[in-house]
Amino acid sequence: MLAKTRVALPMERIERWFASRGWHLAAFQKETIAAYLAGESGLVHAPTGSGKTLAAWLGPMSAAMQNQSSVAGLQVMWITPLRALANDIHRNLSIATHALGVPWELGLRTGDTSSTLRKKQREKPPHALVTTPESLSVMLSFADSHEALRTVQAVIVDEWHELIGSKRGVQLELCLAHLRTLNPRLQTWGLSATLGNLHEALDVLTGPRQVGRMIHGPPPREVSIESVLPPTIARFPWAGHLGTRLLAPVIEAIESAQTTLVFTNTRSQAELWYRAIAEARLDWIDRMAIHHGSIAVVLRRRIEAAVQARQLKCVVCTSSLDLGVDFAPVDQVLQIGSPKGVARLLQRAGRSGHQPDGRSRVLCVPTHAFELIEFAAARRAQSLRRMESRRPLRRSLDVLLQHAMTLAAGPGFKADELVAEVRGTHAFAGLSDLEWQWVLDFLTRGGDALQGYPQYRRLDLDAGVYRVGDARLARLHRMSIGTISSDAEIAIKWLNGSRLGSVEESLIARMKPGDAFMFAGRVLELVRVKDMAAYVRLATSRSGRVARWQGGRLPLSNELADSVQELLALAARGEYDQPELERMRPLLELQQRWSQLPTPQLLLVEYTKSREGHHVFVYPFAGRTVNEGIATLMAHRWAQRRPITFSITANDYGAELLTSTPIEVDDELIRELMARKDLGADLLASLNFSEVARRQFRDIARIAGLIFQGYPGARKLERQLQASSGLIFDVLREYDPRNLLLEQARREVFELQLEETRLAAALAELETRSLVIARVASLTPLSFPLWAERLRSQILSTETFQERIQRMIDRLERRAVRD
């Protein structure tokens, strides 16, 4: 009986508060509270706006209300993947805490937090702390934090689906494992939007030694996916991704709504569309904004506040607004260009305030013809409940090296204790003794047991405890904690010094003072570059080059690619039952006339000759990574027969192999090139010819601490520590080929870039299809986008380096003569 009254009291208070706000405590919220009070861990899966933040917070709140005596020390950590969200979360949690009368102090700690406040937090920790994975990691690098972290009862990981497939997720797994060592009864709760692999997500969160509880919120509301149809497909571009061809209907749509979010896929695209809309509607200029990851944080916060205050007609944005608190005033969401994934499109649609009929809507705007099919495919995937998965990473030694270094900078670690802790994570459950020994060797000696590096010093071993001996090293390490890849960025500032945002250094490096470029929706003139900042003023000209940012374009998800192929199969049978398909009919019929429509039963290969050379197009529809892998494999096997160089371009539908050497194509050859036999060996061999592993090494080198990233005010001494990852890769390959980070780069290429398992499955599946080789006179609607994408192609060659250089110089010479 006693237990019951103790539980009833907090529940009553919660229900009373809910009632006062006109809310109703949902079943999944009750379930989460009960599970929390029972000491369990788990994952709450519910759509945006359904109250999952509260569900997770009410658990610790109930425990606090039950516990009459006041507690001291940090109780709960709330981890959010985005610094930008931390403020809002902090505010919302504070409101709930006050309303329930829990006398807790709530802290906030992100990269933006001042060092005085951080120090204060370390000395007298609040009861709960809202923070990011990186900030948690930095906390672990201070010896005095560890005592404070012992009192933590629960960690709540918000937007876990955003972290799980990345190295940030691995980093968080390691931090959680350490918190579990400090408090073995630690409860871990995750909040997630819909994922194809929710159960795996839960297991990764709690680690393999625990069984967590899965709690489902209300089913997601169906989103109505509509498309702006170009008036005629004949004059609509077949490829590209920036086109503003449909500006007029977009403006019309914005006109009709109170506040519109216009989502684009890249920052460059956002800049272009902002400009186009602003020029068409000068009267909106004060009520429009552009929001993306390179815009200064202060400006972004101002824009978000303006949305809440209903001051904006439209915001052109990128994934920077995918996540976040509800924007009640937003009543329309537009998606410019490919949806890329079902989950992503639905998440974006969910950013609009909910319609009276309870449905979210998203209006999709194609920038080229095939995106129309992708919108229809997204609708199909939603109705079939197909959802993307995010696969957790394993054995990321770079992250482990960073984490071990973090702990060594803090209280230090004992090898046997740390390895046991680390093996308690999903990511490193299979860590071998050999790998662990190498990690220790790397941190203490540089190379493995056979090859220590002279004059190397990173960790010291003192009475069985590994520590960072050098305070300067510890400081440098703290500054480089984090796993998100980023290139050197240069700040964009007005002449008076106020900050507009940042762009990649490479853009500015190509410019001279006086040149104009587009940024933050304005045309800016570069005045001078000084101390890692580019000073600008408004340009007098109205056009400039668009700032380009690196960062690969997102591939179309498998779920969408499958759906696209099924729709094409319907079209091949003459069934055009979606409005988008009907509008594309002339184009699809042209494809059918000139070549064929690929279907799930048919493997299409197109061959054509042009001024550029001989083109072979294959369409496995296996997603861009696998398509690229298949093409790489084919090129490699082809090149085994004779010296030949291919340029390989892949997209989500297929891949192009282009060579200047004359080739013959027949069924037998294609089948042989695509055979499953010797797949692993051939893939590995094909990698030797390419630079992929070297490129993959870039992030690894940075995370593992091989690249020291400069920071503002870095002294000369630190500037002497700059070397490119490519150079380091070459040096390691030459002088320490057994270095496991090289092996990791190869493995990441194999698993992440080529997705060998899926590739093998795809080849097996393609064997069952009938093969059609279409010899075509020119590019087809399907091959044209590949041709146009060649900017992003890869080279695979069995020619010697000397032959390649010779060819390039010959080419220069021909050009010189022509000039």
Added chain:
Amino acid sequence: MLLHPQRALIWPARRTLFIADLHLGKDEVFRQSGIAIPEGGTPADLRRIERLVDAHALTSVVLLGDFLHAAPRGESRYTRTFSEWRAAHTSLEFIVVAGNHDRRAAGKELVDVVQWHLDEWQLGPFVCRHHPGVSPQGQVLSGHVHPVIKLHGTHRERARVPVCWLRPGCAVLPSFGSFTGGGEIEPAEDDELYAFAADRVWRLPRRARLADDNTRSREDSNR
């Protein structure tokens, strides 16, 4: 004068080897700062010099600046390695024109085994210095910029190759050290370029436009 594929310039008449930007001990500087770069580069680079000297019966080495990556800190292996190497090649003259990286070491370190020149140094018609520029005293031989250009093949194929950059009155040598990067240069139309790749020196056509037309965006083009 002879350009050698090992990124060096040889003057047979005076049996002299010109190299620039050795950055000796750079790997060690990294290691001392806790960055795990294997050893091997330093002895390998000295072996490269040795082979050039032997093959062409040279008597002098002129290093056009950035001999050392940084002034040695504490117990330094690479200065010892270098001294030992010098002891085995006592008849060889080793002249160093100080570069920006040598600032703190020039005239103080390794003074017994190399001949430091803090500013410029004239050798026959040549003005040896670190930073490129022109001089009324003669033809300048320099380093410092680690010149590299990007060659383009058909489609997206690219290769970054070190070059010797001949400007009017001034030659800029590529960096010799194996643990050194490079910076892409923007040569003027009349500049001459020699590329070092695949164990050969390649003369690049003059006036060739190095930027590639294929790299311009073809997006949004309609058929």
